[in-house]
Amino acid sequence: MLSKLHEAIETTSESGYRLGTYFSQVDTKPNPLQIKVKYFADIEPIQKISKGDWIDLRSATDIELKQGEYALIPLGVGMKLPEGYEANPVPRSSTYKNFGIIQTNHFGVIDNSYSGNEDQWHFPALAMRDTVIKKNDRICQFRIQEVMPEVEIVTVENLDAVSRGGIGSTGKA
Numbered sequence: 001m002l003s004k005l006h007e008a009i010e011t012t013s014e015s016g017y018r019l020g021t022y023f024s025q026v027d028t029k030p031n032p033l034q035i036k037v038k039y040f041a042d043i044e045p046i047q048k049i050s051k052g053d054w055i056d057l058r059s060a061t062d063i064e065l066k067q068g069e070y071a072l073i074p075l076g077v078g079m080k081l082p083e084g085y086e087a088n089p090v091p092r093s094s095t096y097k098n099f100g101i102i103q104t105n106h107f108g109v110i111d112n113s114y115s116g117n118e119d120q121w122h123f124p125a126l127a128m129r130d131t132v133i134k135k136n137d138r139i140c141q142f143r144i145q146e147v148m149p150e151v152e153i154v155t156v157e158n159l160d161a162v163s164r165g166g167i168g169s170t171g172k173a
């Protein structure tokens, strides 16, 4: 609605440019932000419990792993995230206790552009013991966050003059 108003003002008003600039700064994001989910498997739908909580994700398959084995476990979902947001899956705190797996990339980055019809989310898992994961088991969680702003990479000879003293220099206690 605001974008239509914005267009109309730009084309009809003499001071359209100034007004247009004003309206382009008004926040037109839907509230709450919408995440479109496509299911790739017949699993329980994902649920946002409340503001602040991360969203649990489920294995889309039964899978048995031997100690030391690696697998990309399908999560049965693909998503169109809100513009300007990425998603970050991490293990649940209980994932290791329940399934003996660790996430090999530790902190997943789902790019905003990973939103095609075949772009199913996966959990890269390394089994630390023999384990069985059942379809629908909640093995990880994710949240969305704004993508990094545009940055410029600049090479320099010197950084700040005062160095902190190396890793661990502030001691233990």
Ligand SMILES: O=c1ccn([C@H]2C[C@H](O)[C@@H](COP(=O)(O)OP(=O)(O)OP(=O)(O)O)O2)c(=O)[nH]1
Pocket: 089, 105, 107, 108, 109, 110, 111, 114, 120, 121, 122, 123, 124
């Ligand atoms: O835990 C994850 C991490 C990533 N992805 C998907 C979404 C992401 O956009 C894509 C690529 O991830 P990333 O850029 O971290 O991996 P890459 O090894 O650099 O692959 P690519 O060459 O596809 O960018 O894989 C997942 O399904 N799960």
